[in-house]
Amino acid sequence: MAESPLALEPLARVTLNDLAYARLKHALLSGRLEPGTTLTLRELAAQLGTSMMPVREAVTRLSAEQALTVLPNRGIKVPALDAGTAAELWRLRFLLEGDACAEAARHASTAELARIATLRDAVEAHGRGGDLYGVLEANSAFQFAIYEAARGPVALQFIEVLRMKSVPHCTAAIRGMLRERPAYFDECWVNHDALVDALMRRDAVLAREVKVRDLRALQALVDDASGAQP
Amino acid sequence: MAESPLALEPLARVTLNDLAYARLKHALLSGRLEPGTTLTLRELAAQLGTSMMPVREAVTRLSAEQALTVLPNRGIKVPALDAGTAAELWRLRFLLEGDACAEAARHASTAELARIATLRDAVEAHGRGGDLYGVLEANSAFQFAIYEAARGPVALQFIEVLRMKSVPHCTAAIRGMLRERPAYFDECWVNHDALVDALMRRDAVLAREVKVRDLRALQALVDDASGAQP
DNA sequence: AATTGACATCTGTGATCACAGGTGAATATA
DNA sequence: TATATTCACCTGTGATCACAGATGTCAATT
Numbered sequence: 119m120a121e122s123p124l125a126l127e128p129l130a131r132v133t134l135n136d137l138a139y140a141r142l143k144h145a146l147l148s149g150r151l152e153p154g155t156t157l158t159l160r161e162l163a164a165q166l167g168t169s170m171m172p173v174r175e176a177v178t179r180l181s182a183e184q185a186l187t188v189l190p191n192r193g194i195k196v197p198a199l200d201a202g203t204a205a206e207l208w209r210l211r212f213l214l215e216g217d218a219c220a221e222a223a224r225h226a227s228t229a230e231l232a233r234i235a236t237l238r239d240a241v242e243a244h245g246r247g248g249d250l251y252g253v254l255e256a257n258s259a260f261q262f263a264i265y266e267a268a269r270g271p272v273a274l275q276f277i278e279v280l281r282m283k284s285v286p287h288c289t290a291a292i293r294g295m296l297r298e299r300p301a302y303f304d305e306c307w308v309n310h311d312a313l314v315d316a317l318m319r320r321d322a323v324l325a326r327e328v329k330v331r332d333l334r335a336l337q338a339l340v341d342d343a344s345g346a347q348p
Numbered sequence: 349m350a351e352s353p354l355a356l357e358p359l360a361r362v363t364l365n366d367l368a369y370a371r372l373k374h375a376l377l378s379g380r381l382e383p384g385t386t387l388t389l390r391e392l393a394a395q396l397g398t399s400m401m402p403v404r405e406a407v408t409r410l411s412a413e414q415a416l417t418v419l420p421n422r423g424i425k426v427p428a429l430d431a432g433t434a435a436e437l438w439r440l441r442f443l444l445e446g447d448a449c450a451e452a453a454r455h456a457s458t459a460e461l462a463r464i465a466t467l468r469d470a471v472e473a474h475g476r477g478g479d480l481y482g483v484l485e486a487n488s489a490f491q492f493a494i495y496e497a498a499r500g501p502v503a504l505q506f507i508e509v510l511r512m513k514s515v516p517h518c519t520a521a522i523r524g525m526l527r528e529r530p531a532y533f534d535e536c537w538v539n540h541d542a543l544v545d546a547l548m549r550r551d552a553v554l555a556r557e558v559k560v561r562d563l564r565a566l567q568a569l570v571d572d573a574s575g576a577q578p
Numbered sequence: 579a580a581t582t583g584a585c586a587t588c589t590g591t592g593a594t595c596a597c598a599g600g601t602g603a604a605t606a607t608a
Numbered sequence: 609t610a611t612a613t614t615c616a617c618c619t620g621t622g623a624t625c626a627c628a629g630a631t632g633t634c635a636a637t638t
Contacts (some may be wrong), residue, residue: 131420133621135408159590169623174590175408178365182409184502190361191630194595206500213447268435272513273413276506283502362593397591405622421600421619548617 121134132270134172139294141166142176146185146196146282149254149289153198168346178331185282192319199287209285212330215261216278219269230267231318237313242307248300250293254285260310264317291343305335323343364402372406373398376415376426376512378520379484383428389418407420415512421445429517437514438567442560444507445491446486449543449559450552451498460497461548467493467545472537480523480531490540494547518566 141160145151158178163170177194178188196280199207226234237260245250258281265274295302309332316325370405375381383558389407393400407424410416417427429437456464467490488511495504526533539562546555 135621138410158588160588162613171622172592175405177404177590179409179412183370183505188590189630190591191628193589203502206502209500210506211502213443217443270439272433272436272510275413276440276509279506280502297351365591388618390618400620401592401594407620418620419600420621421598423619 134166134168135175135300138162138166138172138176139166139179142180142186143278143282146180147278147285149251149285150164151194153286157194157196157197159194167236175343180282183279183282185279197283198288199283204287207287207330208333211277211280211284213279215265215333216271216326216330216346218265218268218270218273219279219317219325221270221273222264222322222327223317223320223322223325225269226264226267226317230263231314234260234263234267234317238310241310242263245296245303246300248296248299250289251295253257253287254292254297256297258285263314288340292341293341295339302339306332350568363396364396364548368396368402369406369409370391371523372410372416373508373560375408375537377488377508377515379481379515379522381426381516382519383426383516384514385426387424387426389424403520409514410442413509413512415509416508426516427513429513434514434517435516437510438563441507441514441563443509444503445495445534446556446560447565448498448500448503449509449547449555451503452498453550453552454545455499456494456497456547461544464490464493464497464547465516465544468540471540475533476530477536478526480519480526483550484519486500488515494543518570521570524573536562539565550562 157185159170159174162173162177166173177186177188181188181194184197187195237256241253241256241260244256247253262274265277268274309328311333313325313328316328374465389400389404392403392407396403405419407416411424412419414427417425419425467486471483471486473484477483492504495507498504539558543555543558543562546558
């Protein structure tokens with residue numbers, strides 16, 4: 119067989135299983151599922167218009183990643199985090215997301231940098247508008263644009279898992295603060311600007327530093343909120 | 349309801365799915381599956397004495413983690429790594445396994461340290477005996493005893509995923525070196541000793557440093573072997 | 579009136595069946 | 609003899625069916 123000069127990708131086969139997983143992942147990453155929410159396979163299958171089969175493989179996977187918990191004969195639950203697990207998640211987010219930002223500073227193309235800057239603006243716009251899901255969705259898109267630019271598919275997948283577990287745990291606190299003290303988020307916009315700036319200047323060390331600072335602020339917000347009204 | 353003084357664990361429900369996953373994971377982590385090996389769902393189901401169902405959920409999961417590749421209508425394959433992915437895996441192993449060793453130095457109980465030291469001896473014994481699967485199995489047990497002592501379940505899972513992808517890629521090189529230049533591994537035993545020593549002295553920085561050195565040596569071995577006879 | 583008992587219902591799990599699609603060997607053709 | 613073509617077989621994927629177990633309701637009993 120002759121070597122094709124096109125070298126086309128093998129054209130990844132997308133199964134209903136993958137599709138179901140992608141949907142649930144997106145729901146978790148964009149804060150639309152909060153701890154305590156319960157689901158059932160049959161209900162999800164009906165919503166997606168398929169049989170239970172693809173849904174249950176997706177749920178099995180998410181349950182293995184501890185992004186969902188399956189109660190035997192009782193349904194599927196978005197788990198609440200105990201303090202120890204939450205602490206470990208923050209630690210790993212500092213480590214992996216910080217590292218990914220450093221790598222992004224090294225590898226991002228100018229087109230990617232431009233796209234990242236655009237997405238940053240969208241986050242701030244939604245944030246000042248005060249709509250929760252808008253800002254969560256936009257923020258997710260902004261962050262993952264950076265992590266994709268880091269050119270590390272394995273690390274990207276780890277970060278997805280971390281955030282699927284972490285985001286639901288943060289949503290309530292963000293909603294409260296967005297309603298009561300929206301000015302609190304000014305610090306976020308500053309950090310976002312600083313991060314984009316570091317990426318554009320190719321300063322890997324600074325990028326990681328800014329990212330960790332940003333995450334630490336979020337952790338403080340969430341810890342305060344859950345400490346105040348548990 | 350009265351608070352039970354026993355506070356028993358909820359007794360985790362173990363499904364055939366989990367069992368099948370554990371089996372395949374173990375086969376990958378202990379080097380018994382090498383790149384290029386092909387499997388089928390029906391064959392695995394027959395070996396495990398179940399229907400295809402539990403096996404396929406386990407395989408779906410492993411394929412999502414890219415520890416296995418499923419070729420549409422053609423079977424399941426243990427994937428070979430391209431250079432880019434291999435490099436990223438090494439980078440992440442330095443990061444996460446190094447970090448886990450540092451954490452183990454902080455949190456390991458004396459009982460765990462004793463067990464780790466025992467397992468270290470077993471690795472060296474099998475290594476000097478020259479039997480491949482013995483040393484791989486013992487080494488896996490030794491390393492994971494350390495990572496469990498680090499008290500980070502999420503990080504532990506990430507490390508498992510990394511090694512499921514990395515170990516098959518290393519097996520052939522280790523076999524070759526074990527046969528041709530067994531003295532090469534003396535460096536390993538020294539590193540293992542140094543690692544256990546660092547753990548016992550609670551020196552987190554040193555533990556990470558030794559671990560990274562150990563991994564770097566393994567990477568050099570594997571890269572040399574695959575560069576020599578690709 | 580409070581407690582206990584049974585039962586109807588709903589859950590995830592596992593098995594079996596049906597199917598589209600890809601492979602490769604055997605066959606027919608030039 | 610070399611090439612093209614067909615076709616039987618085997619694969620993963622998806623749907624449907626069967627089942628054990630947990631829950632909560634409702635009635636019978638004390």
